[in-house]
Amino acid sequence: DAKTTQPPSMDCAEGRAANLPCNHSTISGNEYVYWYRQIHSQGPQYIIHGLKNNETNEMASLIITEDRKSSTLILPHATLRDTAVYYCIVRASLRGSSNTGKLIFGQGTTLQVKP
Amino acid sequence: EAGVAQSPRYKIIEKRQSVAFWCNPISGHATLYWYQQILGQGPKLLIQFQNNGVVDDSQLPKDRFSAERLKGVDSTLKIQPAKLEDSAVYLCASSLGSSGGMFLSEQYFGPGTRLTVT
Numbered sequence: 343d344a345k346t347t348q349p350p351s352m353d354c355a356e357g358r359a360a361n362l363p364c365n366h367s368t369i370s371g372n373e374y375v376y377w378y379r380q381i382h383s384q385g386p387q388y389i390i391h392g393l394k395n396n397e398t399n400e401m402a403s404l405i406i407t408e409d410r411k412s413s414t415l416i417l418p419h420a421t422l423r424d425t426a427v428y429y430c431i432v433r434a435s436l437r438g439s440s441n442t443g444k445l446i447f448g449q450g451t452t453l454q455v456k457p
Numbered sequence: 458e459a460g461v462a463q464s465p466r467y468k469i470i471e472k473r474q475s476v477a478f479w480c481n482p483i484s485g486h487a488t489l490y491w492y493q494q495i496l497g498q499g500p501k502l503l504i505q506f507q508n509n510g511v512v513d514d515s516q517l518p519k520d521r522f523s524a525e526r527l528k529g530v531d532s533t534l535k536i537q538p539a540k541l542e543d544s545a546v547y548l549c550a551s552s553l554g555s556s557g558g559m560f561l562s563e564q565y566f567g568p569g570t571r572l573t574v575t
Contacts (some may be wrong), residue, residue, distance in 0.1 A: 345564070385566025386500065386549050429499055431461025444490070444513060445564065 345369065345432040354383045354424075360370050362451050363446070364430030375406060375419045377415045379426040382446040385446075386429065389415065397450050420455045459483065461567035463549050469573045470545035478570045482530070482551030490564060491524055491534050492548040506532065507554060514524055536572075544574045550570075 354360040366375060376391040381400040390397055390404045392413070398402045404414040417424055429450040433443065462481040482489050487508050492500035503522065505513040506539055509529040517524070521540070526532040529531050546569040553562040 383476040383568075385550070385569055386564075388567070391563075427499075444502050444505060445500075446502070449497070449499055 343444070343446070345373075346430045346448055348451045350449065351454070352457055353454050354417075354420045354452050356422060356455055356457050357404070357419055360420040360424065360453055362415040362417075362428050362453065363412065363432075364415070365412045366430070366432050369410050369432050370434070371416040371436060373415050373432045375404065375410075376433050377402070377404065378429045378431065378445070378447075379424075380450070381423075381426040389428075391433075419439075420453075422455050422457065425453060425455045461549055461551055461565055463547075463567040463570055465570055466568065467498065467571050467573075469575065470539055472541055472574050473537075473538040475574065476539055477533050477535045478547050478549075478572075480532045480534070480567060482549070483565055485553065486551035486562075486565075487529075487554035488552045489526055489532050490550040490552075491532070492550065492566075494546045494548055494569070497544070508520075518533030539574045541574050544554070544572060546571050 345366055345368055365393040374391050374393050378386040380386045381391055390399055392404045392408055393408050394410055406413045425448040429447050430434050431445050458574045459518050464479050493503050494500040495509045501516045504524045506526045518554055522536055524534045548566055548569045550564040550566045552564045
């Protein structure tokens, strides 16, 4: 089962920041927070991941709370092309375990960017 | 670089028939995954290969599903016989793999094959 909780849907105005929340209250010390998105009729696409520090790349920023029990994905200037289902995934490190690194997807948040 | 290729993109079959899907991962990617995505749900991992060996097939319904990656490159997923509940999108993904306990890269997904069982 997925170890994350996300709102089922959100709206955002084009050009504004989209802030997508995720709760992962049972996260362990060796588990990372990953974000993927899936645009309609396409396969999922990697966005960003982090352990405990905030991360930023060309697509988005990831803010992880100090207790690591929740995080927020930020799309700074949402466009219509950002309309998609966004998945927050907790993924264990491979170190010292038999974990295979598989991704366990929940139902995600459907983000609708409106003009 | 070329992405993950899958074929066919769409397939319609009757229940109890068999079907096969093909996946060609990104060149050099050691790890290959097959996922099943039922409408309205997130993808669910069916099987994971590292080169030509199976790493995880715990969620694969082995009475009807089979998969192989004989030469450690491309892969086929087969369903025989198909049931109505197998209607879904079948996604293939690949990644470089891992080394020293760290992921070498993220998973890159293909466009999927949409299967309809009638």
